[in-house]
Amino acid sequence: MGVINVSSSDQEATVVISDKxxxxxxxxxxxxxxxxxxxxxxxxxxxxxxxxxxxxxxxVTTVATNSVALxxxxxxxxxxxxxxxxxxxxxxxxxxxxxxxxxxxxxxYFNGDTDVVGVTQKHIDGTGFITGLTPAVNPGSPLWVTxxxxxxxxxxxxxxxxx
Amino acid sequence: MAYRSTILTQLQTDLASGNISVSxxxxxxxxxxxxxxxxxxxxxxxxxxxxxTQAEQFLxxxxxDQKETTINAYLSVDAKNPPADLDTRLASIxxxxxxxxxxxxxxxxxxxxxxxxxLTYTFEYRFxxx
Numbered sequence: 653m654g655v656i657n658v659s660s661s662d663q664e665a666t667v668v669i670s671d672k673x674x675x676x677x678x679x680x681x682x683x684x685x686x687x688x689x690x691x692x693x694x695x696x697x698x699x700x701x702x703x704x705x706x707x708x709x710x711x712v713t714t715v716a717t718n719s720v721a722l723x724x725x726x727x728x729x730x731x732x733x734x735x736x737x738x739x740x741x742x743x744x745x746x747x748x749x750x751x752x753x754x755x756x757x758x759x760x761y762f763n764g765d766t767d768v769v770g771v772t773q774k775h776i777d778g779t780g781f782i783t784g785l786t787p788a789v790n791p792g793s794p795l796w797v798t799x800x801x802x803x804x805x806x807x808x809x810x811x812x813x814x815x
Numbered sequence: 816m817a818y819r820s821t822i823l824t825q826l827q828t829d830l831a832s833g834n835i836s837v838s839x840x841x842x843x844x845x846x847x848x849x850x851x852x853x854x855x856x857x858x859x860x861x862x863x864x865x866x867x868t869q870a871e872q873f874l875x876x877x878x879x880d881q882k883e884t885t886i887n888a889y890l891s892v893d894a895k896n897p898p899a900d901l902d903t904r905l906a907s908i909x910x911x912x913x914x915x916x917x918x919x920x921x922x923x924x925x926x927x928x929x930x931x932x933x934l935t936y937t938f939e940y941r942f943x944x945x
Contacts (some may be wrong), residue, residue, distance in 0.1 A: 661876050664875050666875070684876070686871070686873050687874075688874070710902065725871050725873070756915060791919055793870075794945060795870070795871065795945065
């Protein structure tokens, strides 16, 4: 039991996006750089109904809507791809993958992607589409920044870093 | 290069004629009076003051730093009998901020203070770079 503190250099919150079905291998993945923040949304759909024998509505859950939202400062290679890699996601980067509507696997490490002895390190995985890119810059803040949304296709699953 | 020398070079050009001049000396205090009080109608430019802060913080413990540089300049004139070209010279002093390049913020704030019959202008140049 305990809070998840990501301020330690070996327990950083990390997002990896990977070519679909490639098990997050280093050669087919991008570990996103310059992340400002990450938000994971797991919203259950609900259906409310009323009955004559109750003064309050009842509710049942329906299907969930899942998504990941994050903000980052753009790294050229990661945003536009290196243009010369066998891995589609490394080749095309975030923009090309979004523009091509290519489905990707993603993994969010809550506190580090390398096993730290004595620390429980969880991750959540899923598959989805990159969307919501809105690169912006202005004279008072002269670095390109963009939000990124991953619209999740299907279930989220949880796992634990090497135990 | 320190921004002081860039601004100083610009001010030496802009104030080459007229009733206001610029000194290469720092605005130190000689005796009981600061130099700008002792030598009125002469502008004194202080040293660069630098502050480094984090413009962006990342979850991987990285950051993008920005450097803010401020430089103060001081000018005193006779409040009862200011130079005829004072407004023109004040504009030149403020516009000297434009001589600094490769920064994304360049500002000059002017404040005034009257003590006895001496009107003192304080100019704060501010520059920010990534």
